[in-house]
Amino acid sequence: MNYNKLVGLFFFAFIFSLNISAQKNFLEEADHALYKEGKYFDAIEMYKKAYTKEKGRDVKAEIIFKIAESYRLSDQAEQAEVWYDKAILARYNNPLSYLHLGEMKMLNGKYDEAIVQFKKYIAEVPEDPRGEQGVKSAQDAQKWKDQPTKYVVEPMSLLNSEGYDFSPTFADKNNEEIIFTSLREGATGSGVSAVTGQSFADLYVSSVDRKGKWSEPKLVEGINTESEEGSAVMNQRRNTIYFTRCMVDKKGYFGCKIYQAKKMGNAFGQEEAIAIGNDSTTIGHPALSSDDKTLIFAADLEGGYGGKDLWYTTLISRSKGWSEPINLGSDINTKGDEMFPYIKEDGTLYFASDGLPGMGGLDIFSAESLGENKWGNPQNMKSPINSNANDFGIIFNGNQNRGYFTTSRQGGKGEDDIWSFSEPPLFFKLNGLVKNLETGEPLVAATVTLIGTDGTTAEAETDAAGTFEFADNAGDPYIKPNTSYSISVTKPGFLKAKGNETTVDIEESKQFSHLYELQPITKDPIKLPEILYEFNKTTLTQQAKDSLNYLYGILVDNPNIVIELKANTDSRGSGPYNLKLSQGRAESAVNYLVSLGIAEDRMVPKGYGENALLITDAEINAMATEEEREAAHQLNRRTEFSILRTDYIPKNSAPTPKMDQGTPQDEVPTEESTPTEENGSTNEQKEDTAPEGEE
Structure with missing residues (x-):
């Protein structure tokens, strides 16, 4: 976004140049008020008078556009949208009408309509990245609005007024007192600002009691003047304030500087300007590092990337003051405006930008610390911290995920308002x-x-x-x-x-x-998941290993048990052979568990052949179908374990899992001509007639 708001961005003078063909006094005066003095409210009235006097269609269209500009720069997005629409209908020949209309629709939450205007601007000025960025911002904004983060935000009704209230900062070590900027009635400066149409800005202070109620804000003593004061920060000891002051007279604004003042009781002593830039430069929005040795600020110094940039200076010594300012670089700054910096205790930098993809106007971004006085990878804080309005000036209560920020969204009392935010704890x-x-x-x-x-x-x-x-x-x-x-x-x-x-x-x-x-510990066998072996062998299949891993877990979790591992066959085949085969299979299972780290003396392999049938042959023969009979045989071909003792004392620490290493085998030789456990046939016959799922 290319949005400049003096109020709430702390009165940075903005000069916008256009090819102006001024023929009337009203028009000349309005142009001077808008582009030279930043008196947007005065400019609006003068342009409207100039419009009634003007006869030429092209000049009238230009005046409409300038009225829209005045509304935009004075933070009146709804009126600005109306007048940009009028400028386009009047055929004002400037593609910026589409760009700024899209920006105003963003500020008014009309993301779909904004995309239409940005695409029109892209068609007219395809080389300007602001068009594509506008489309992406509108698309992202709608997504963030539909899928907000878990922050909870609400207006601080006891702090806010019908005017502008913004840029809070903690004023005491317990973070129970805040100083903020306000344009409410009762300001030190007399009269009404031609820029804002309201009172001049001053610093106010309020404190919260144990019940969470904030006191009536009152003027900070000692530093408010006839000029504009605001956007402050306190050092870690909370005994020195750094604040922005913009000099103003009847002719308008002429430069902003950062001042510092020591706290003296409930007031502040004599202020002193920090030597950065010259009298005509615009410098403000101070933020301090946790050691108070780095001061970040917003400025329009030469060598920036466009608009207002974030810069920093470091404290050389009390006597020598601060170093020459250094730009935070292109990882942070853009062609737009970057302002309102804040450094959290963990070193994260927070700031507001209208040059990065956002939801409308200014959005709040976080940037991670990349080393001493270096930050990068800015991330939009998304909804509900950000909105289609202007969001800026965030502060955190220590390293907690709660604090305060400024927003011009609906739901407050006035123009800009202070809102609280908190992240509900995960439960x-x-x-x-x-x-x-x-x-x-x-x-x-x-x-x-x-x-x-x-x-x-x-x-x-x-x-x-x-x-x-x-x-x-x-x-x-x-x-x-x-x-x-x-x-x-x-x-x-x-x-x-x-x-x-x-x-x-x-x-x-x-x-x-x-x-x-x-699993209760009894003398009864405990059935394991199905364990399959290679046909007519004791070799473990991968499925068998997976099943034995279950037993491995039991042995690891219960390091004091000794088990008997039981292998059984069905009744088909000769008894001696089935006994031999089952013993070999039991030993293979034990060997696999030993390879995983289970002590061998905790397991006794035992083959029972067909001597421990769960279902007798008579019961199987009485079954109605072959499927039922085969399922019964499968139940008899099982591997189980029984707990022999619960007093085993491990010799070493618990084994480390070594899954899937391959199984050491003390395999029992298979005799080709020996009848199998299932049907008494030879090996060769078994491969053609073995029931499905047996091996």
Whole structure:
């Protein structure tokens, strides 16, 4: 955007040059008021008088355009939009009408209509990047409006007036007092500004009580004058103020400077100008680094990138003052205006710009610190911090994500208003249910332990319904943002269960729910997920390894158990062969777990062949279909484990997972002519007749 507002941007004199053909006194006076003195309100009235006297169509169209310019520069976007429309209808031959009309429609929140005008400007002036940037800004603005960030914003009704109120800064170490700029009635300067149509600007102060109520703003003592004062910042000790003063008389504005003054009780002492630039330069909007040694400001000094740029100067010493100003560079500054800098305690730079893609007028941007006095990668703060109106002058309460900013959006009391912003804290809750895996009944008094990557630990116990919850610990959340957690669930007589949860990269409050089913420790075998082997061999398939990884997790989570790993076959094939084959398979499974780091003396491999059928042959033969009979045989071909002891003492620390390394095999040789476990046929026959899913 190419928007210049004196009020709220702290009265920077703006000179806009056009080819002016002035033939009437009213027109000459209006041009002088607009382009030389910045008296926009006076210019509007004089242009309207000039219009009534003018006969020529082209000059009348030019006057309409200049009225639109006056409204735009005096921050009256609605009227400016109306008059730019009139200028285009009057066939004023200047493509800037399309550009500025698009900008005003942006300021009025009409993003679709703005795109139409920007495209017209692109057709007329394709080499000017402002057209393409306008289209992108309008598209982004609509998206940001539809998908706002989680900040909550609201006007500060006790601070604001019907006039302009802007640029707050904290005035005490507890951040319970603010100084801000206001053009409300009661200013030190008398009369009405020809620029704003309101009182002259002064600095006001207000404090907040324990109930959050702000006091009636009053004039800051000691530094307000007949000229304009505003846009201030306090040092870290809060005993020195740096503020902007723009000299003004009946002829208009003639330069702005930054002054400093020491605090003396409730007032400030004699001010002193900081030597930057010359008397005709426009310098203001001071911001200080956390060590008070770097002063960032906005200025129109030579060597900039266009409009107002951000510059910085460093403190040499108290006696020698400040260094020569240095431009923040093209990573921050644009052809537009960059103003209202602020440095957060963490070093992040915040500023307002109308030269970067935004939502309309000035938008607030953040730029990360890239080293000493270097910032880059500016990011639009999006809605609701930014809006289609002018948004600028942000400050943060320490490093918290809350503070104050200035906006001219609707919903306030006057023109520019001070609003608060805050980021509601993320709230995470973790709850769950613990059950008996075998019976499905809830488990009472199971212990749930939570360990975070931030070093925090917490415990909860399941209630009569088997439920638990981690939500709030005397106001401090158990579950915190950007943290991962390991969860373990224990109860005497049951195997331990574990889980994980994380809030990393989660940007909205969320409730996590988990179900934990604890395996009771009994003498009965515990069935494992289906484990398949290569045909008629003890070699583990990848599927078998995946299933054994489940058992691996149980052994790691329960380091004190010793198990018997049981391999079973169905009844088809000879008994001795099936026994031999199942023993080899059990040993293969144990060897795989050993390769992952499980101690060998914690596992006893045992092949049961067809001696531990779950479903007898008689029951299988009585089944109606082949599918049912084959499913029954599959149930008999199972791998299980039983817990032999729970008093094992680990010799080393818990094993480190080594998944998928390949399985060491002590494989039992297969005899080609030996009948198989399924049908007594030879190997060759088995490959043609084996039931599907067996091997």
